[in-house]
Amino acid sequence: MSTKSLRVRVARIERTATGIHSYELVAKDGGSLPPFEPGAHLDVHTPRGHVRQYSLCNDAQETHRYVIAVQLEPQGRGGSIALHDTVHEGDTLLVSAPRNTFPLLHARSYVLVAGGIGITPLLAMARVLQRTGAAYELHYCTRSAERTAFLEELSAPPFAGRVHIHHDGGDPAKGLDVSALLARRQPGARLYCCGPGGLMQAVRAAMRQHGWPAEKTHFESFTAGGVNTALGVEDFExxxxxxxxxxxxxxxxxxxxxxxxxxxxxxxxxxxxxxxxxxxxxxxxxxxxxxxxxxxxxxxxxxxxxxxxxxxxxxxxxxxxxx
Ligand code: FES
The missing domain is CATH 3.10.20.30 (Beta-grasp domain)
Structure with missing residues (x-):
């Protein structure tokens, strides 16, 4: 085990939506965990030997626990299946110390756009923005209420009114109008987006269309299995x-x-x-x-x-x- 790894106890597992479990991880001795910033993730070693990255979604002020959410990907590479099927409350997991490749930078206001399980780093950001009284809005795109993680929490105070949930029923054309959203650009605003490729492409196109400066926009993609990779650049063949x-x-x-x-x-x-x-x-x-x-x-x-x-x-x- 590297010096930066730690063994944590799975204190609680909750079903937060269809196919999505949240895992509350605490120090084995009940003490404090290394601190983290909103946007940070952990490398999680599954009992079957995978190493997967999951963003922390609890309040970064909390030192007694880490919370991650894992979407089951039946067609994935096995990491999410291993966590869903073989990890139980009371088990021990090996995780890295938190790492942040998606930091929340200073801005006059924030637009957060999440798709699916991409809500996790943005939820951690919304918590700190809410607590500090920052100007922000969070748009959360999912297929349906059943597939919306943390729906109850995000629909109630203090998030109600700041968080806008968009269900598209599987047809992105029926979901969030990204172009209309980005057309309302405030001076000094930053945009953070985490979600599947289609959503990020739509946000990038709207960003160019409405003149958002690249340095004010921040992307983190996730792929099947919960892997998160910070990307600020487009792919080319x-x-x-x-x-x-x-x-x-x-x-x-x-x-x-x-x-x-x-x-x-x-x-x-x-x-x-x-x-x-x-x-x-x-x-x-x-x-x-x-x-x-x-x-x-x-x-x-x-x-x-x-x-x-x-x-x-x-x-x-x-x-x-x-x-
Ligand atoms: S497989 Fe780990 S760096 Fe490529």
């Missing part, structure tokens, strides 16, 4: 060449190098699949990688001759991988 065979493979938007390799029968060892552990490190013989991991301290430290293929992409049109 590129090619990879496999050095040993000369095969050229296309990496489309929204797909990782690792998944493209797998689909083509090439096995690269992996563990976290979120850019944290370093397991999938692969040598780059030519081209320039775009580092999106949190394993290296900086892109400079990572250099241009290696990359973590579970999350990192390319700046150049083509990368040659030493495989």
């Amino acid at each position: 590129f090619e990879i060449t496999i050095r040993s065979t000369g095969a050229v493979l296309n990496v489309p938007k929204g797909q990782t190098v690792l998944s493209v390799l797998r689909l083509n029968g090439l096995q690269v060892p992996s563990d976290c699949e979120a850019g944290n552990c370093g397991t999938c490190l692969t040598r780059v013989c030519d081209g320039e990688p775009e580092h999106r991991d949190s394993f290296f301290r900086s892109p400079e430290q990572a250099g241009t001759d290696r990359m973590l293929v579970c999350v990192s992409r390319a700046r150049s049109r083509r990368l040659v991988l030493d495989l």
Whole structure:
């Protein structure tokens, strides 16, 4: 166990919506936990050996507990299934100390846009904004009331009136009008968005349409299995060449190098699949990688001759991988 890891006791598990459980984690000795900021996440080690990232959604003033919420992803890579099926109240879990790649920065006002389980970091932000009297509005997009985590809490004081819940019944056209929302830009406002790809694309398009400066907009995406990756940049399609065979493979938007390799029968060892552990490190013989991991301290430290293929992409049109 690394010095930054801690063993916590699962004090309480609650069903907060269809397919979503919240887990209250406390120190094994009942003492204080390392502090965290709104937007922070934990790496959670599941009993089946996965490492997954989950945002903290309780009040960052609390030192006696961490609360995460996990959406069951039956078609995912197994992390959420392991937590839902094998973790019970009273069990011990290994987690990292909180890490924050999605910090809440100072602004005159805030617009928070959440989709699905992407509510978790934004709920932690709303708590602090509410407590400090900041100007904010939270828009929470879900399919239906049954699938809305924390619905009761968010519909009651002090959140009622600040939190707007939008159900689309599965058709995003019937949900939040993102363009209309972003058209009402206040000077000095910041926008935070966390949710599935479709929502983030809509928010990015509206942001460009209505002239939101990129430095005032902050995105965190999540993928199946609860992995959160802070992303402030768009994906572009590129090619990879496999050095040993000369095969050229296309990496489309929204797909990782690792998944493209797998689909083509090439096995690269992996563990976290979120850019944290370093397991999938692969040598780059030519081209320039775009580092999106949190394993290296900086892109400079990572250099241009290696990359973590579970999350990192390319700046150049083509990368040659030493495989
Ligand atoms: S699998 Fe952990 S960094 Fe890629």
